[in-house]
Amino acid sequence: MTARTMFEKVWSAHEVVQETADTPAVLYIDLHLTHEVTSPQAFSVLRAGGLPVRRLDRTVATLDHSTPTDREQIFGGVPIKLESARKQVEQLERNAAEFGVELIGLRSDKRGIVHIIGPELGLTQPGKTIVCGDSHTSTHGAFGALAFGIGTTEVGHVLATQCLLQRKPRTCAVTVNGRLPAGVTAKDLVLAIIGRMGVSGGTGHVLEYRGEAIRALSMEERMTVCNMSIEAGARAGMVAPDETTYAYLKGRPRVPQGEAWDRALAEWRQLPSDPGAAFDREVVLDASTLEPMITWGTNPGMVAPLSGHIPSSGDDVFRKALDYMGFEPGEPLAGKKVDVVFVGSCTNGRLNDLREVARILRGRRVARGVTMLIVPGSQQVKREAEAEGLDQVFKSAGADWRESGCSMCLGMNGDTVQAGKYSVSTSNRNFEGRQGKGARTLLASPATAAAAAVTGFITDPRELLS
Amino acid sequence: MRKFTTLTAVAAPLVRANVDTDAIIPSREMKAVSKTGLAEGLFAGWRYIEIGGREPNPEFVLNRPGYAGARILLGGENFGCGSSREHAVWALAEYGFRAVIAPSFSPIFYGNCVRNGIVPVKLPAQAIALLAAAVERDPAATPLTVDLVARKVGAPDGQSYDLPIEAEAREMLLEGLDGIDLTLKQRAAIEDFHARDRAERPWIYL
Ligand code: SF4
Numbered sequence: 035m036t037a038r039t040m041f042e043k044v045w046s047a048h049e050v051v052q053e054t055a056d057t058p059a060v061l062y063i064d065l066h067l068t069h070e071v072t073s074p075q076a077f078s079v080l081r082a083g084g085l086p087v088r089r090l091d092r093t094v095a096t097l098d099h100s101t102p103t104d105r106e107q108i109f110g111g112v113p114i115k116l117e118s119a120r121k122q123v124e125q126l127e128r129n130a131a132e133f134g135v136e137l138i139g140l141r142s143d144k145r146g147i148v149h150i151i152g153p154e155l156g157l158t159q160p161g162k163t164i165v166c167g168d169s170h171t172s173t174h175g176a177f178g179a180l181a182f183g184i185g186t187t188e189v190g191h192v193l194a195t196q197c198l199l200q201r202k203p204r205t206c207a208v209t210v211n212g213r214l215p216a217g218v219t220a221k222d223l224v225l226a227i228i229g230r231m232g233v234s235g236g237t238g239h240v241l242e243y244r245g246e247a248i249r250a251l252s253m254e255e256r257m258t259v260c261n262m263s264i265e266a267g268a269r270a271g272m273v274a275p276d277e278t279t280y281a282y283l284k285g286r287p288r289v290p291q292g293e294a295w296d297r298a299l300a301e302w303r304q305l306p307s308d309p310g311a312a313f314d315r316e317v318v319l320d321a322s323t324l325e326p327m328i329t330w331g332t333n334p335g336m337v338a339p340l341s342g343h344i345p346s347s348g349d350d351v352f353r354k355a356l357d358y359m360g361f362e363p364g365e366p367l368a369g370k371k372v373d374v375v376f377v378g379s380c381t382n383g384r385l386n387d388l389r390e391v392a393r394i395l396r397g398r399r400v401a402r403g404v405t406m407l408i409v410p411g412s413q414q415v416k417r418e419a420e421a422e423g424l425d426q427v428f429k430s431a432g433a434d435w436r437e438s439g440c441s442m443c444l445g446m447n448g449d450t451v452q453a454g455k456y457s458v459s460t461s462n463r464n465f466e467g468r469q470g471k472g473a474r475t476l477l478a479s480p481a482t483a484a485a486a487a488v489t490g491f492i493t494d495p496r497e498l499l500s
Numbered sequence: 501m502r503k504f505t506t507l508t509a510v511a512a513p514l515v516r517a518n519v520d521t522d523a524i525i526p527s528r529e530m531k532a533v534s535k536t537g538l539a540e541g542l543f544a545g546w547r548y549i550e551i552g553g554r555e556p557n558p559e560f561v562l563n564r565p566g567y568a569g570a571r572i573l574l575g576g577e578n579f580g581c582g583s584s585r586e587h588a589v590w591a592l593a594e595y596g597f598r599a600v601i602a603p604s605f606s607p608i609f610y611g612n613c614v615r616n617g618i619v620p621v622k623l624p625a626q627a628i629a630l631l632a633a634a635v636e637r638d639p640a641a642t643p644l645t646v647d648l649v650a651r652k653v654g655a656p657d658g659q660s661y662d663l664p665i666e667a668e669a670r671e672m673l674l675e676g677l678d679g680i681d682l683t684l685k686q687r688a689a690i691e692d693f694h695a696r697d698r699a700e701r702p703w704i705y706l
Contacts, residue, residue: 050693051686057668060686062693064704071530072585083680091705162704169584169608185586185608187615187679195683197690201607233518234578238607267581269607290703298703333518333581351517446527453551465522465582471551 037308039205040274041240044180044305048163050197058199064162066092066192067148068135070122071099071446072167076190077129087133088196094157095130096138097123098147099168100446103409103436108140116448133193146412146438149173149380153257154414156286160275160302165192170380170462171270172263176256177283178275178305180240183264203269204314206239210247212322217496219390220255221382221460221479223247223319224262225327225337231317233335236268239315242307243273247321253282254386261381262462265334274306326494328367329464329477331355336464340368340482340494358466359474360454368492373455375406375433375487376469377480379443382460383411385418387480392424394484394498395431401490406433407449409441433487445469458486502617503676506647507598509571510639512561513632514543519575520582521609525591528552538587539594566639572646574632575602577625580609589616599646601628601653614669615679619646621653627661634659648673 038046045061053059068076073095080087087093100119106112114120123140130137138144144151149170152158160178165171167189174181184198192198208227214220241263243256251259256273263271273279280299283289290298325339332355338344345352346364356363361370377383377391388410400406408428410416416438419425428435441449443461445468451457453472460483464475478486481495488498529541540554547562549555556563562570573592579602580588589612592600598618603625605613613620623631634655635642645654646663648670654660671677683690698705 050689055667060683060689062690062697075586079680085680159704167584169582183584183608185584185589185612185615187586187612191679191683194680195690196694197683197686199679199683233581234604237578237604267578267606294703298701301701333520354516444527446530450528463522463582465520467526467528467545468522471526471528471545 037311039307039311039313040178040242040272040305041180041205042311044161044163045202047161053202058201061163061198061200063165063192063196063198064092065094065152065157065164067152067164067166067171068093068095068189069099069148069166069168070097070126072186073129073189074122074125075186076193077133079190080133080193083194085194087135087193090134090136092196093135093193094138095126095135096145096148096151097126097140098145098438099440099444101140101439102447103439103441103449105437108437119447143413143417146414147380147383147440149261150383150411150415153177153253154286154412156283156289159283159289159298160279161305165198169264170261172268173257173261173380175260175263175270175272176253177279178272178302180270180272182270204239206236206241206268206315206317207313208241208243209316209318210243210245210321211318212247212320213250214247214321214324217481217499218324218326219479219481220251220258222324222327223321224259225329225334225477226324227317227319228262228266228334229327229337230319231266233265233333234267236263236266239268241266241268241271242313243271248273249276252386253278254384257384258381262334265462275302326479326482326496328458328482328492329475330359330361330367332358332464332466334462334464334477337477338367340492342367368494370492371456372404372458372486372490372492374451374457375404375483376409376442376457376459376461377407377483378409378411378441379461380411381462382480383409383415383438385415387460388415388419388424390480391484392427394481394488394495395433396427398431398488400432400487404487404490406487407436407442408433409436410438412438431488442469445473451475458483458492501676501678504598504617504619504673505649506645507571508643508645509598510567510569511572511574511601511631511635511644512567512570512639513574513635514561515574515576515628515632517577518581519579521580521585521588522582524580524588525585530585530587536594538591542591542595569596571596571598572644573597573600574628574635575600577603579605581606584608586612586616589613589618593618601631603628614672617673617676619648619665619673621646621663623653623661627659630659631655
C-alpha cells in the first residue's frame with residue numbers, strides 16, 4: 035500500500051461518500067462542539083424542517099463566546115447585563131433542552147472556552163473528525179484529530195445529518211527542526227510560521243507540524259500552535275499523536291478506560307504519517323534561530339521579532355494597516371507604549387500560560403496607566419491556577435482575575451479595548467476592530483504580554499526572567 | 501432559499517486585499533440570534549463615522565452617490581478571510597448583495613456564500629480592475645451582469661468573462677437548494693457507515 039499522510043488516513047476513514055469532480059465528499063463527523071453564538075440559527079433551521087439532532091452522542095454544547103467574565107453575573111444571581119449575550123445564552127439553554135443536547139452550562143464547573151474544555155474532558159482524541167462553529171477549532175488537531183471551523187449553515191447541516199460536505203484539502207508539512215531557545219515559546223513559533231507563510235499561504239491545505247521542535251512541545255504548546263493554523267489560511271493543523279499525547283489523555287473523563295483504552299491506543303498508534311508519505315508542499319523552519327515575536331499590523335502575518343522593526347515600506351494594505359495602528363514604517367517595536375494587556379483565549383488561556391505570566395508578575399506590579407485582564411480558559415484552569423496561588427500573584431500585581439470565557443479575544447461580552455488604545459493580547463487575531471472599534475491589537479506570547487504589563491512598554495520578556 | 505439565475509445590477513468596488521469577516525460585520529454588530537437585523541452592521545467600521553454610530557461616512561463606497569441599490573460587490577484577494585462566522589454572508593445578503601466578485605476567497609466564506617444564495621465569482625485581479633474602472637466612471641449607468649445560467653460576467657462596455665463554478669455549487673444556487681436536503685438523500689450510506697464504524701471504533705461511542 036502506498037505511504038499515506040496522517041491527514042489522508044483520518045480523511046479516508048470518515049468518507050461516507052467519496053468526492054467526485056462535481057460533488058464534494060460526504061464526511062462523517064465524530065464530535066460536534068457548539069456554542070451560543072453560531073448555533074441559534076442552526077437550531078432554527080432544524081425546527082423549521084421538523085428535524086431532530088441526528089446524533090446526540092456526538093454533540094456537546096457550551097457557553098463561552100459572549101458570556102460575562104464577571105463573577106457576580108455567573109454565580110452571584112445577577113442577570114447577564116449585556117442583553118445580546120443574555121439572549122444568546124438563554125437561547126442555547128432552550129435549544130439544548132428542546133433537542134436533548136448535552137449542555138455544559140453557565141454554572142458548570144466544567145465550563146470554559148470550547149477548544150479548551152474539549153481536550154480537558156478528553157472529548158478530543160486522535161483520529162477523530164471534530165467540527166465547531168468557530169475558526170480556531172484547529173486547536174484539537176494537536177491530538178492528531180482532523181478539526182476545523184464551520185459556518186452556521188454547516189452547524190445546522192451537521193446537527194441534522196452528522197455529516198459535512200467537504201472538498202478534500204491538500205497537505206502541507208511544516209517541519210520545524212532544532213529546539214526553541216530558552217524564553218522563546220510555542221506562540222512565538224506559530225507567529226513565526228504565519229509570518230513565513232503569510233495569511234493566505236496555507237489556503238486549501240491541512241498543515242502537519244512535525245520535526246524535533248514540535249515533538250519537544252507539551253500538549254498545551256501543541257494546541258497553541260495548531261490553534262493558529264487558520265491564521266495562515268489553512269483548513270486545519272495537525273500534530274501526530276505520541277507518548278506525550280497518550281500521557282495527557284489517559285484517565286480523562288471522556289477517554290475510554292480499560293480494554294477500550296488499549297484498543298483505542300492500538301488504533302491511534304497507526305495514525306502518524308507513514309515514512310515517505312508525500313505532502314503537496316513543505317515549509318521548513320529552524321526553531322533554534324527564533325526569538326520572541328509580536329505583530330505590528332492588522333493581520334497575524336504582519337509580525338516581526340520583538341527586537342526587530344516594522345518594515346520600512348510596503349503596499350497599500352501595509353499602509354492602511356500602519357495607519358490604523360498609528361505606527362510609522364521602519365520603527366523599532368521594543369519600547370512602544372502599551373495601554374491594555376489581555377491574557378487568555380483558546381490560544382493561550384491554559385494553566386501553563388498562566389504560570390508563564392506569574393513567573394514575570396511575581397513580586398512586580400502592573401505599570402501605571404496599564405490595565406491587565408487575565409481570563410482563564412476554563413473553570414478547571416481557574417481552579418488549578420488558584421490551587422497554585424497564581425490568582426494571588428495576579429491580584430497583588432494589580433491585574434484583574436476573571437471567570438473563564440472568550441472575553442477580549444473577540445470582545446462580544448462587553449470586555450473590549452477602547453478606540454486608539456494599544457492592547458498586547460495573547461489571543462489569535464489582530465484584525466481591525468476585533469477587540470473593540472478602533473482597538474489596536476498586538477499579538478504576542480503570555481510572557482511578552484506580562485513583560486509589557488509590568489513595564490508599560492513592549493519589552494523582551496527574557497530581560498525580566500534572568 | 502432564493503434561486504439565482506441572472507442578475508444585472510449596480511456594482512460597488514471595494515477592491516482591497518484581505519477584507520476579513522470582522523470588517524464585513526464587526527462582532528459588536530452581531531448580536532442577533534436570528535439571521536436578520538444584520539444589514540445595518542454591514543461594514544460598520546468603515547461605513548459610519550462614529551463607533552457604534554449610524555452617521556454615514558460619505559467616503560465609503562456604499563454611501564457614495566451612484567452606489568445606492570448595489571447588488572454586486574467587487575472585492576480583492578482573499579475576500580472574507582478571518583472567522584467562520586456566517587453572519588458576514590447574512591449581512592451581505594440582507595443588505596441586498598447577490599454576488600461577490602474577487603480574485604480569491606477564503607474557502608469557508610466561499611462555501612457560506614453558496615449556501616446563502618450569494619454567487620461567489622472568482623475572476624483574475626486584472627479583470628476586476630477593468631470592471632471596477634468601468635463602474636467607477638458612472639456606477640449607476642454601468643450595471644454589471646452575473647449570468648449563472650450562461651456562466652458569464654459582463655459589463656455594458658462589452659467586457660465579458662467566464663464565470664468559474666463547480667457544478668454542485670451552481671446547481672444549489674440555481675435551484676435554491678438547501679444542503680441538508682442534498683445530504684439526507686444519502687441517508688442509507690450514512691447509516692451503513694455508522695453501523696460499520698460502531699463495530700470498528702466502539703470507544704468513540706462511550
Ligand atoms: S477564545 Fe477567541 S478564538 Fe477562541 S473560541 Fe473564543 S472567540 Fe474563538
